[in-house]
Amino acid sequence: MNGPTWWEEDIAPDLRTGQHRNMKHSEAQFVVEVTADDQITCRAPNQAEQRIRMTDLAAVYVETNHSGPWGADVWWLLNDSTGQTQVAFPQLATGEEAALERLRLIPGFQVRGMNSGENALFMCWSKPSALHHDDQ
Numbered sequence: 001m002n003g004p005t006w007w008e009e010d011i012a013p014d015l016r017t018g019q020h021r022n023m024k025h026s027e028a029q030f031v032v033e034v035t036a037d038d039q040i041t042c043r044a045p046n047q048a049e050q051r052i053r054m055t056d057l058a059a060v061y062v063e064t065n066h067s068g069p070w071g072a073d074v075w076w077l078l079n080d081s082t083g084q085t086q087v088a089f090p091q092l093a094t095g096e097e098a099a100l101e102r103l104r105l106i107p108g109f110q111v112r113g114m115n116s117g118e119n120a121l122f123m124c125w126s127k128p129s130a131l132h133h134d135d136q
Helices: 006-011 096-103
Strands: 031-034 039-043 050-053 059-064 074-079 085-090 120-126
Touching (some): 031 096, 039 085
Antiparallel strands (some): 031 039, 059 074, 059 120, 074 085
């Protein structure tokens, strides 16, 4: 077959320019921002804006799945202290690097799971819990 397949036209970068083409389900349609008041926000097509204050952040995960290269197969999940994901965005989201720069400032934060092609969840950071005291 000559030329790219349908999915390559949808997700592949233009090899001449190195730029991503307009994609039907582009990860770049997710816009992530670190705000002046130290929140991470995400705006995604047809979804309500997500946000979490860094002071409310309790855990950061990377979730991988086997949908690549046809789908977004690496996701950042930012959870609060209740265990709820407040912000989720895919790898290659617009603004991802700024969010990662902010997350890398957290002591103990580590990027994990980026090479996985399986359905898996990798903890990158968890807020240290209060010290346990024995009443004995």
